[in-house]
Every structure is written in C-alpha cells, then in structure tokens.
Amino acid sequence: MHALRATVEFERPEMTAEEAIYIEAPPDRVYAALADVTRMGEFSPECYRCVWIDSARSEVGSRFRGYNRSGLMRWSRLVEILEADPGRSFAFQTVPDRMHQGATLWRFQLEPEGEGTRVVQSSTVLAQPNAMTRAIMRLVGGGADPSPGMRTTLARLKASLESETPGRRRDG
Numbered sequence: 001m002h003a004l005r006a007t008v009e010f011e012r013p014e015m016t017a018e019e020a021i022y023i024e025a026p027p028d029r030v031y032a033a034l035a036d037v038t039r040m041g042e043f044s045p046e047c048y049r050c051v052w053i054d055s056a057r058s059e060v061g062s063r064f065r066g067y068n069r070s071g072l073m074r075w076s077r078l079v080e081i082l083e084a085d086p087g088r089s090f091a092f093q094t095v096p097d098r099m100h101q102g103a104t105l106w107r108f109q110l111e112p113e114g115e116g117t118r119v120v121q122s123s124t125v126l127a128q129p130n131a132m133t134r135a136i137m138r139l140v141g142g143g144a145d146p147s148p149g150m151r152t153t154l155a156r157l158k159a160s161l162e163s164e165t166p167g168r169r170r171d172g
Contacts, residue, residue, distance in 0.1 A: 016124045017122065017150060018121070018123075019122075019154055020119065020121070022118050023117050023118075025116055025161040025164075026116070027110040027112055028086060028087045030117045033160065033161055035084060035086070037058065037066075038050055038051070042156065043157045044152075045149050045152045046070055047067065048067055048068065048069055049066075050065065050079075053065055053078070059081065061080065063079065077094040077095070087110060088110055089110060090107075090108045090110075091105060105126055107121070107122045121150050
C-alpha cells in the first residue's frame with residue numbers, strides 16, 4: 001500500500017511535521033524535480049514561485065527567494081540550500097532577517113523502494129516569527145499545521161512525475 005503517512009510533533013520552541021508518499025519514479029528523477037526550485041510552484045499550494053539569487057545550481061550554500069501566498073497574505077523569503085545529495089536528500093532553510101525572524105527547515109529524504117521512491121518531507125520550525133507576524137498569521141489563518149500543504153505538495157509531485165514520460169525533456 002502506498003498511502004501518505006503523517007507525523008506531527010508540535011513542541012515548543014521547535015515544531016516538526018512529516019509526511020511521506022510513494023512515487024513511481026527513480027530517486028534521481030524525484031531529486032531532479034525537487035532540486036529545480038523553479039518548479040516548486042507546480043507542487044506547493046503556498047509557494048507559487050522561486051527565483052535563484054546567486055546561482056542557478058542546487059548546491060549547498062546556494063540561495064533563492066521563495067514567493068508565497070496564503071489567503072490574502074503574500075510574502076517572500078530568502079532561502080538557503082543546506083543539503084543537496086542527488087537521489088538521496090534535498091533540504092533548505094528560510095533565512096531570518098529583520099522582517100522575518102522565523103526560520104523553517106524543509107527537508108526531502110528519498111529512499112529507493114521497488115521500482116520507485118519513498119519521499120519523506122519534513123518541516124521543522126527552528127525559530128518562531130515575531131509576535132506581530134504571529135498575530136497577523138492567526139488573523140488570516142496561516143502558520144498552523146503545515147501537514148495539509150505538505151500532503152498537497154507530495155501529491156502534486158507524484159502526479160507530475162508519474163505522468164511524465166521518462167527520458168522526455170521538459171520544455172519551459
């Protein structure tokens with residue numbers, strides 16, 4: 001059975017959520033889709049666009065800006081890649097700044113399973129946003145359990161990779 005699996009542990013100050021899914025695609029193809037951060041808008045219900053800041057390569061230390069929306073709220077975050085191990089793992093963290101003091105680590109672990117890949121996505125809040133940001137998030141319904149968005153992200157990733165013809169180059 002290849003269903004989603006969820007684990008949520010909300011403990012202060014660190015909050016962690018985890019979701020998993022099986023995708024009928026080899027780990028290298030799954031990794032390529034995730035590491036091409038410009039595709040994140042295809043998968044995520046919150047992050048609609050990512051733009052490289054200092055390079056166009058998914059390697060440790062590279063940075064990009066992620067543009068997000070939730071209801072009426074719009075924001076962008078500077079993000080740095082912390083892990084880039086093709087076919088195995090890809091992780092990035094939002095970078096705290098004066099406006100956004102919170103920091104979240106997003107990780108995708110890839111495990112070969114049969115003819116496909118088991119993908120485990122986790123989200124760990126490393127630093128809470130400031131009080132004003134938390135109040136705004138509560139008003140617009142943001143900042144709650146990230147699990148529903150993670151499930152959507154994984155389901156869209158699965159649908160995209162399982163519908164692509166292996167070996168066919170993506171255009172655009």
